[in-house]
Amino acid sequence: MTNWDFPCSEPVDISIDNWAAGSIAVSGEPTNTISVEVLPSLMDAALDDLIAEVQVSFDDGQLYVRGPRLGSFRRRNGLDLTIKAPAQSSCAAKTVSADVSCIGEISALTVHTASGDVTADSVSGDVTVQSASGDVLLNTTSGNLSISTASGDVQATRVDGDARINCASGDVTIGHCAGSVSVHTASGDVELGAVAAGRVNLVSASGDMTVRVVPGIGVYLDLSSTSGSIRSDLEPGDGDASMAAVEIKCRTLSGDIRISKARGAAADSAQVESAGHQPADPEPADSDATES
Numbered sequence: 034m035t036n037w038d039f040p041c042s043e044p045v046d047i048s049i050d051n052w053a054a055g056s057i058a059v060s061g062e063p064t065n066t067i068s069v070e071v072l073p074s075l076m077d078a079a080l081d082d083l084i085a086e087v088q089v090s091f092d093d094g095q096l097y098v099r100g101p102r103l104g105s106f107r108r109r110n111g112l113d114l115t116i117k118a119p120a121q122s123s124c125a126a127k128t129v130s131a132d133v134s135c136i137g138e139i140s141a142l143t144v145h146t147a148s149g150d151v152t153a154d155s156v157s158g159d160v161t162v163q164s165a166s167g168d169v170l171l172n173t174t175s176g177n178l179s180i181s182t183a184s185g186d187v188q189a190t191r192v193d194g195d196a197r198i199n200c201a202s203g204d205v206t207i208g209h210c211a212g213s214v215s216v217h218t219a220s221g222d223v224e225l226g227a228v229a230a231g232r233v234n235l236v237s238a239s240g241d242m243t244v245r246v247v248p249g250i251g252v253y254l255d256l257s258s259t260s261g262s263i264r265s266d267l268e269p270g271d272g273d274a275s276m277a278a279v280e281i282k283c284r285t286l287s288g289d290i291r292i293s294k295a296r297g298a299a300a301d302s303a304q305v306e307s308a309g310h311q312p313a314d315p316e317p318a319d320s321d322a323t324e325s
Contacts, residue, residue: 040066140158184200190209228247
């Protein structure tokens with residue numbers, strides 16, 4: 034059997050376990066039916082026995098999908114899983130090398146993978162990803178973002194909650210940052226396109242750091258680089274540092290640090306929302322209070 038259908042019009046919790054290779058695609062959309070489809074990644078591959086091991090069940094708002102035994106997979110073998118569920122359904126997936134993609138409206142996303150890439154369009158809640166080498170590409174995340182990866186890159190267009198990212202060599206790029214941001218990396222570069230409020234804590238050994246702040250708010254800077262250059266395009270302010278809306282702390286050994294004003298639509302959007310945030314309490318340090 035390669036297709037399963039279950040009548041349902043309310044959001045469900047989707048759990049995908051033991052999906053080793055291939056791909057996982059989840060769509061949150063207006064629908065009265067949950068549909069599950071499994072196909073071989075290579076159409077000419079004889080994977081009927083592999084598909085027969087797939088388990089699919091639905092009960093009390095829980096959709097459970099379990100892939101074949103890991104020992105059943107051979108080189109280049111893989112299965113493509115497609116799930117269509119009501120909008121605002123949540124998704125949790127465990128995979129080895131399968132890519133995971135979510136389109137439409139998803140309420141929460143949790144992925145554990147070794148080398149698969151993770152992409153998501155719109156997540157109204159939290160996003161948690163643990164990966165060894167897979168890349169993470171997100172559009173809009175209204176909740177908190179938590180990512181741990183070794184060599185994968187991380188890119189998010191907009192994060193409305195707090196972001197916490199740990200990686201070894203991957204680059205980290207976030208466009209609109211409405212909450213606090215914490216990034217720890219060994220050699221990856223970090224770029225924040227529009228910071229509006231909260232604390233920014235960036236730590237790297239050799240990666241470069243670029244932080245852009247929305248105009249018109251107070252900023253508290255604590256910047257340190259052993260051998261790299263440090264540059265701030267913000268103007269010194271006369272106000273008390275305790276009134277700063279954003280606290281930026283950057284630590285790197287050989288990377289360069291640059292702080293500047295945000296530009297464009299992302300800056301305009303973040304500037305409007307920053308009015309509702311409370312100022313951050315700065316840490317005592319040899320730093321400067323500036324105005325963006």
